[in-house]
Structures are given as C-alpha cells and as structure tokens.
Amino acid sequence: MTGTSNRMRLTRRGLLGAGMAAFAAPMLAACASPAVAGLSGGQLDPRTLIYWNLFGGGDGSRMETMEAQYQRTHGGPSSLQSTVFAWGNPYYSKLTLATVGDKPPDVAISHLTRAKNLALADVIEPITDADLALVGLSSADFNPKAWAAQRLNGDNIAVPLDTHPIVMFYNVDVCRKAGLTASDGALKPIHGMAEFESALKAVSKVTGGVAATLANVAETATPWRFFTTLYHQHADASPVLSDDGARFTIDDGIALDVMDRVASWVKQGWMNDALNYADAETDLFTGRTGFYFEGEWEITTAQGIKGLRFGMVPIPTLYDKAAAQADSHTFVLPKKDRTPAQRRQAMGFIKSMLDQSMTWAQGGHIPAYLPVRESAAYARLEPQADYASAANNAIYDDPAWYSGSGSTFEGIIGAQLALAQQRAVTPRAALAATRSQLQVYLHTPSPL
Structure with missing residues (x-):
C-alpha cells in the first residue's frame, strides 16, 4: 500500500x-x-x-x-x-x-x-x-x-x-476425595450429562454443599458464556442473533432446556444460586467447591494461591458436540x-x-x-x-452492532440468565424478558 x-x-x-x-x-x-x-x-x-x-x-x-x-x-x-x-x-x-x-x-x-x-x-x-x-x-x-x-x-x-474460552477449573484435592481423579491428580474424562451430574453429586458429598460455582451477582458475562457454551453443544442449535443482529433467532426449546437444567442443579444444591465473581472463585480455592466455570485468564489468580492444587479442562461435552464460548x-x-x-x-x-x-x-x-x-x-x-x-x-458471539465482549447484548441476556440461575425468575420469564429488552436493538438499523 x-x-x-x-x-x-x-x-x-x-x-x-x-x-x-x-x-x-x-x-x-x-x-x-x-x-x-x-x-x-x-x-x-x-x-x-x-x-x-x-x-x-x-x-x-x-x-x-x-x-x-x-x-x-x-x-x-x-x-x-x-x-x-x-x-x-x-x-x-x-x-x-x-x-x-x-x-x-x-x-x-x-x-x-x-x-x-x-x-x-x-x-x-x-x-x-x-x-x-x-x-x-x-x-x-x-x-x-x-x-x-x-x-x-x-x-x-x-x-x-489468542483464543480465550470459558473453561472448567477443578480443585484436585476435592475431586480426588470424590473419586474423580487419576493417580497423577488429573481429572478423569467426563462424557455426557449423566457422568457430569454423577460427578456433581460426588463432589457435593465431599464439600457438604455446592459442587460447582459460576459468578452471577453483579456479573453478566459469565452467565452468558456458560449458557451459550451449553446451548451450542446441541447439534441443531440455531444462531442466537441473525441478519447482523436484526433478528433474535434463539431456539426457545434448547434455551429453556439449558436454563432448566442449570436451575435443577441449583435446586439440588450442586450449583450456587448467587455468588459474585470473587466469591465464586474463592470457593474453588478454599475447597468449598470442586468445579468453577470461568475464562482461562483466572489461571493467574489460581496460581497465586499458596498450596492450591488445581487443574483446568474444557467444559465437558454434555450434549451432542464440544463447544466453548470464546473471544x-x-x-x-x-x-x-x-x-x-x-x-x-x-x-x-x-x-x-x-x-x-x-x-x-x-x-x-x-x-x-x-x-x-x-x-x-x-x-x-x-x-x-x-x-x-x-x-x-x-463459539464466537453472533455479529451485531450491539454484540461482542462487554457489549449491550451480553449485558441484557447475561442479566436474565443470572436471575434464572438465582431462581429469582423462571427460565421462561428470563427468555421473555430478554426478547422484550432486545426489541429496540433488533428494530434499530445498524448505524455502522
């Protein structure tokens, strides 16, 4: 040039x-x-x-x-x-x-x-x-x-x-007591929903409480990243946004299935109902939980905890295919x-x-x-x-003038997913609120 x-x-x-x-x-x-x-x-x-x-x-x-x-x-x-x-x-x-x-x-x-x-x-x-x-x-x-x-x-x-996906952190000592690790401390592979829920149940017995944590108080990015990971593990999942953000094309059935599943983990005491970012990861560091879902960048924080033995793996494939929300x-x-x-x-x-x-x-x-x-x-x-x-x-977020990391879209849908996990609203109400709040953006032509 x-x-x-x-x-x-x-x-x-x-x-x-x-x-x-x-x-x-x-x-x-x-x-x-x-x-x-x-x-x-x-x-x-x-x-x-x-x-x-x-x-x-x-x-x-x-x-x-x-x-x-x-x-x-x-x-x-x-x-x-x-x-x-x-x-x-x-x-x-x-x-x-x-x-x-x-x-x-x-x-x-x-x-x-x-x-x-x-x-x-x-x-x-x-x-x-x-x-x-x-x-x-x-x-x-x-x-x-x-x-x-x-x-x-x-x-x-x-x-x-780089690529920076959401991953699953695990506390080696907690998972070892739950019978989930190999002799070297590595987490044994988890395949499918039944094995994952069995692992949650085993960890919960060790901790006497939650088995997995996910930040959802004053935090919208993590609920969205976790949800869209599981959503896109479905082979027939449609795009969440289409036509450069002009249409909200989420598959209601798949979305509700994912949200209902997470709500069921909360109801059974396997996953937290309400934790902020710092407390969600602290529970892993202190052995109050076995699994923690967050971006891989938290490796630095984990490495700074004296005496902590931890590992990291992709989020297990619970549905049809592997997927991980990333940017x-x-x-x-x-x-x-x-x-x-x-x-x-x-x-x-x-x-x-x-x-x-x-x-x-x-x-x-x-x-x-x-x-x-x-x-x-x-x-x-x-x-x-x-x-x-x-x-x-x-899985990168669908293109739209209001989407992407730290975006308006992430804030809107992430807030509703967080409320559903907290069981403050039903999954169906969370999906309806998301659709309603997105209307102004769906019907505003891209200014770009």
Whole structure:
C-alpha cells in the first residue's frame, strides 16, 4: 500500500464514531500524557511505533515483557510507545475518537467480536496477504477457527493473538476425595450429562454443599458464556442473533432446556444460586467447591494461591458436540496514511508479539499462532495444554452492532440468565424478558 491518503471522511460512519467517542472525551483529557497519539498535539519521534491496548493485571505485565523484548531488538525505548486504556466500551470509543481525529495509533488491540464493527465503521483497514508476507506470515500460521472468524466480506481485518474460552477449573484435592481423579491428580474424562451430574453429586458429598460455582451477582458475562457454551453443544442449535443482529433467532426449546437444567442443579444444591465473581472463585480455592466455570485468564489468580492444587479442562461435552464460548484478542491496523516502511514496521511489531506467544500463554490464553501452539514447549505447559483443544471448538458471539465482549447484548441476556440461575425468575420469564429488552436493538438499523 502506498502513502496515498486514506483519511476518514466525515461520512455517517465517521460521524457515528465521533459521537460514540465524545462520551469518553473528558476522561481522555484526564488520563492522556502529552505524547499519547490521538489524544493531544504532542510530537513524537516519527520512527516510534504507537501501540494501544486494554491489558491490565497479569495480562498487562506479560504484554510489558513482550514490549520490552521488541524494544531491545528494534532500537531501544524510543522504538515503541505503548498506552493502556480501560477495558470495554471506553477503549473502543477512544480508538474511534483518535481515528476520526486522524491521530490513531499505528497498531491496536481489539477483541475479535468487536473488530468487525470497527471495520464496518471504517475505523480499521484490511490486512492483506501481501501485508502478512512482509514479515513471513500467512493464513496457514493461525488457528483456523480464529482466522475464519476475523474475515469480513472477503478481507482479513485482524491478526489473532489468542483464543480465550470459558473453561472448567477443578480443585484436585476435592475431586480426588470424590473419586474423580487419576493417580497423577488429573481429572478423569467426563462424557455426557449423566457422568457430569454423577460427578456433581460426588463432589457435593465431599464439600457438604455446592459442587460447582459460576459468578452471577453483579456479573453478566459469565452467565452468558456458560449458557451459550451449553446451548451450542446441541447439534441443531440455531444462531442466537441473525441478519447482523436484526433478528433474535434463539431456539426457545434448547434455551429453556439449558436454563432448566442449570436451575435443577441449583435446586439440588450442586450449583450456587448467587455468588459474585470473587466469591465464586474463592470457593474453588478454599475447597468449598470442586468445579468453577470461568475464562482461562483466572489461571493467574489460581496460581497465586499458596498450596492450591488445581487443574483446568474444557467444559465437558454434555450434549451432542464440544463447544466453548470464546473471544480472541487481535491486532488491528487503525485507518491512517502509511508509507510502505510504516506498514512494514506495523506488521513487524505484530510478528514480534506473535513470536512471543509462549510468554502470553503463561497467562492462560491459547496461542492463535500455530508455530507456538503446536510446539513441544507449549505441549509441556501445564495446565494450559490440558484445555488448549477448546480453541478448536470456539463459539464466537453472533455479529451485531450491539454484540461482542462487554457489549449491550451480553449485558441484557447475561442479566436474565443470572436471575434464572438465582431462581429469582423462571427460565421462561428470563427468555421473555430478554426478547422484550432486545426489541429496540433488533428494530434499530445498524448505524455502522
């Protein structure tokens, strides 16, 4: 690609982006340093690559390690300026604001489920096969599921860094007492609903209470991730959203079956009725439960608990086929004027991050870059290697202008699923409320 201008015009899409980002403007002024690209008029060394991401905690520490390696091999600290923003909608608003203002970063992180909306709004630009070839990459280097999911209208819009699915954590000591582990402490395979419910019953006898925990108080993402995992384990499950979010096409029968099943576990005392995020995982750490359902990123928290023996596996296949709700962190190229050298620089940074996927994998995320994912070193990484197959069965949220990680859709349906698990409403009432609350979004044409 040449340096010919591709500056965003103030079209309907551009105006939408500006409007979305306006909500974040006061926060931007408060948190920006003078040299942060897109947020002020500060000048940087033109050779400095500007990178934005949303990684905090353990992910943030590992990303800093990877960035430091890039700096060591690309000219020192001045070769990279990395800026971290708050996770979720504020981050995407900031990215849109900067791009509309013609001051975007060179490379940015996006959840795969949010990247398509950025592409439709002209906030990011395609990544061509020629771009990949600049740094020795091709589509064959990536997990096929993640690679296919980022495609839009025949274009590549993102380079996947990982897959991060919901998984099942287990307390080794509790499961051993329940007779569910092999001699090395690994959980014996669980196949089908009958074996899973038998395991719940056995664990409940050990704990004297719940066998499995799932955060559902002040938490909407986890109930949605768990539900859609089991929903899509049905071979004939329909999409939850269709026509880019214009229709709510959930199969009521399958949805009610899943919610009724979870409610039955709660009624029998095998699963919690109401726990917040911290308490749900603490119950696993302290042996008050045997199983805990959450994203694999909680591996870092579990590893920090002294004396805890735990493992992680894909959520068992309880119905017809394996499935795991997931998203992917991806690298995107915000829309801006680029010289060929700047394009090569951006792709070189992405390649450097991919080459360091083992560092990233230590935080639980499954590498999308196959040379690392299929390496002997990754195969020895425990317990990460034990649930890596979940990436091959990843279920990404259906595309819609209001869906994706941290989205309005997730908040609406997740809240109702949480209430159903708490037995505050019936599954049928939860489904009806979800359908009712989605009407305004179903009947609002996509503004992208």
